Amino acid sequence: MRTLICGGKIVFPDGMITADLLVSDEKIAAMGKALATSFSADRTVDATGKFILPGLIDSHVHMPWKSDSFSSGDDFSSGTRAAIWGGVTTIIDFAIPERGEPLSVAVDKRRKEAIESCYTDFAFHAVINRFTSTLAEEIAAVIKAGIPSFKLYMLYPGLALSDGEIYQIMRWVKQAGGLVGIHAENGAIVDTLTALLVARGKTGPAYHYASRPQLVEAEAINRMLFLNRIVGGRMFFVHVSSQDSIALIAQAKHQGQQVYAETCPHYLLLTAEKCAGSEGYLFLVSPSLKNAADVESLWTGCEDGTVDFVSTDHCPFSRTQKAEHKDDFPKIPNGLPGVETRLPLMVTEGYEKRHLSLERIVQLTSYNAARILGLYPQKGTLQVGSDADLVVLNTEKEHVLSYRTLHMNVDWSPYEGHTVRGFPDLVMRRGEILIDRGVWVADESRGMFIPRVLA
Numbered sequence: 001m002r003t004l005i006c007g008g009k010i011v012f013p014d015g016m017i018t019a020d021l022l023v024s025d026e027k028i029a030a031m032g033k034a035l036a037t038s039f040s041a042d043r044t045v046d047a048t049g050k051f052i053l054p055g056l057i058d059s060h061v062h063m064p065w066k067s068d069s070f071s072s073g074d075d076f077s078s079g080t081r082a083a084i085w086g087g088v089t090t091i092i093d094f095a096i097p098e099r100g101e102p103l104s105v106a107v108d109k110r111r112k113e114a115i116e117s118c119y120t121d122f123a124f125h126a127v128i129n130r131f132t133s134t135l136a137e138e139i140a141a142v143i144k145a146g147i148p149s150f151k152l153y154m155l156y157p158g159l160a161l162s163d164g165e166i167y168q169i170m171r172w173v174k175q176a177g178g179l180v181g182i183h184a185e186n187g188a189i190v191d192t193l194t195a196l197l198v199a200r201g202k203t204g205p206a207y208h209y210a211s212r213p214q215l216v217e218a219e220a221i222n223r224m225l226f227l228n229r230i231v232g233g234r235m236f237f238v239h240v241s242s243q244d245s246i247a248l249i250a251q252a253k254h255q256g257q258q259v260y261a262e263t264c265p266h267y268l269l270l271t272a273e274k275c276a277g278s279e280g281y282l283f284l285v286s287p288s289l290k291n292a293a294d295v296e297s298l299w300t301g302c303e304d305g306t307v308d309f310v311s312t313d314h315c316p317f318s319r320t321q322k323a324e325h326k327d328d329f330p331k332i333p334n335g336l337p338g339v340e341t342r343l344p345l346m347v348t349e350g351y352e353k354r355h356l357s358l359e360r361i362v363q364l365t366s367y368n369a370a371r372i373l374g375l376y377p378q379k380g381t382l383q384v385g386s387d388a389d390l391v392v393l394n395t396e397k398e399h400v401l402s403y404r405t406l407h408m409n410v411d412w413s414p415y416e417g418h419t420v421r422g423f424p425d426l427v428m429r430r431g432e433i434l435i436d437r438g439v440w441v442a443d444e445s446r447g448m449f450i451p452r453v454l455a
Contacts, residue, residue: 001025001042001431004035008047008392010382011054011358013367021052023388026430030384045426047392053362054382055089055389055429057369058339060238060262060311063093064113070333073316073409076117079339080447082407084119085440086340089389089429090379090450091120092369094151096127099158103128103138107147111449118447119434121389123375125149125181129158131165136172146451148374149179151238154220155187167227174233179373179454181236184220184245185212185287194330205280208329209272209288217287218244225252228259234454236260236372239313241267241287243297250306260308260372263298265345266336266414268310271295274414281326282319282412286334299354302364309369310346312338316410337408341415347395347422374452392426399423 003023010017010031020035021028030039063079065072074082076093083091093114097106103126114122126142128135128150139150150173152166153159161169166182173180194211197203202210221237225248228235240246240261249261271291274283283289301307315335325331346365350356370380377386399405399420403413427435434442 002040003043003045003428003431003433004039004041005045005047005052005392006036008050008052010052011362012382013359013363015359021382023428023431026388028382028384028386028388031382045392050425051358051393051395052382053087053358053391053393054366054380055391055427056087056343056365057090057092057375057380058083058088058311058314058342059092059309059369059373060313061091061093061339062313062315062335065315065335067333067335070317070321072335073318074314076114077119077445078409079314080118080120080122080445082340084427084429084434084442085407085423087343087391087393087424087427088339089120089427090122090375091339092123092125092373094127095124095147097129102134103142104145107142107145114447115449117445119429119442119445120447121379121429121450122447123147123450123452125151127151127159128161128169129153131161131169135169136175139172139178140176143176143178146453148177148452148454149181151181151183153183155183155185155190160187163223163227166224167231170227170231170233174231177454179234179236181238182224183239184224184237185216186220189216189219198330203328203330205284205326205329205332206276208275208284209290211329212286212288214242214244214290214294217242218248221245221248225249225257225259229257234258236262236308238262239264239267239287240298240307241294242290243294246297246301246306250301253306261301261306262309262311263301263307264311264313265338265342268295268298268302269345269349270414281322281332283336283414284322284329284332284334285313285336302350303356303360307364308372310342310364311369312342314339316408319411336414337410338414340406340408341401341413343391343424344399344420344422345415347393348420351395352421371455374454375450376455378450388428388431390428391424393422394425395421397421397423
């Protein structure tokens with residue numbers, strides 16, 4: 001099957017050309033002018049006046065996710081279907097071991113859960129939530145199986161590791177050639193502040209930020225950067241949310257550390273004021289939403305390269321679930337829907353309003369994640385030989401965001417009523433067109449597990 005996409009503006013991480021692009025089976029086969037004179041095709045797509053971007057990579061999603069007695073709304077089928085609507089062709093989810101379970105068993109179980117349901121291609125980060133004498137061998141085995149990144153938590157019962165355990169895990173991961181991802185918040189400070197607020201009866205959602213202010217994240221990042229410098233490892237920080245944190249990461253980069261920063265659209269667009277509104281309980285997410293100065297610092301980081309990629313931390317809970325403890329913030333399930341809306345939000349707020357180049361948008365939404373997390377050059381780029389994952393984008397067409405017309409399995413949106421541009425006209429994953437002229441055309445899920453190898 002050959003598809004010829006003609007006349008589009010092909011966006012690379014470092015430039016843009018107007019050219020044709022030929023897809024043969026699952027790969028990009030050729031790029032250049034007037035390809036129709038040299039190649040035959042089964043189908044031709046006119047992309048004149050539109051942009052062609054690499055298929056997006058969302059490197060931080062939680063499809064089926066349990067939080068205490070709550071379960072998030074999306075499974076691998078509904079969540080990756082919504083992701084495709086937003087131009088996402090590859091996701092990276094998490095394999096979390098149950099008590100006493102080896103990493104490889106958790107990975108195999110998560111892979112079997114996803115393999116027959118995903119419309120996107122998929123990969124995993126392995127979560128390390130216990131410290132045992134066999135962990136070094138488990139880490140090496142999981143990397144060999146194509147999962148070279150490991151998420152470590154500094155808080156939450158059942159997930160948190162001590163500083164000493166994190167330090168040793170960093171050493172083992174470095175020795176095995178892997179990459180450590182950190183959820184950086186000082187759990188002891190969060191617990192103390194939360195207990196004080198509860199004792200004073202200050203339990204409404206507006207107090208969520210008071211329980212985990214900016215210092216909670218920045219202190220934890222500072223500590224992890226020190227350990228990473230000592231170990232000489234590679235590390236990325238997930239969902240970075242604050243001004244001080246960005247400054248610390250920028251300094252570490254300048255000093256030569258191999259350290260990377262991820263942020264999310266909700267930290268680029270929303271502030272803690274949302275939690276003080278009449279439906280503030282809906283907006284609880286951790287790290288907490290911060291203030292306008294933090295938002296501006298994160299956008300500056302997106303522009304100057306301190307922020308390496310923008311992922312969504314997609315984890316949707318329904319209004320009913322969020323409202324069950326709406327006046328008791330420690331019990332409200334944390335998480336926001338977002339896997340479908342990242343591209344239009346980045347195009348509208350980043351490209352159109354803040355004049356971030358589309359090349360930079362490509363870096364933040366696909367190329368950097370592919371390069372840092374071991375998917376490049378199979379994913380995250382438009383070049384001959386790469387997977388034919390791509391988005392044809394019409395930036396002129398406006399949409400008003402509403403959960404009623406979005407496809408995530410949740411009955412609200414953090415961006416309800418926002419007018420955006422940037423939903424795809426066409427989405428292709430490994431040569432298969434899934435959305436065509438804004439219409440879903442896929443007949444079944446054919447997402448594949450993608451092993452990753454770090455450069």
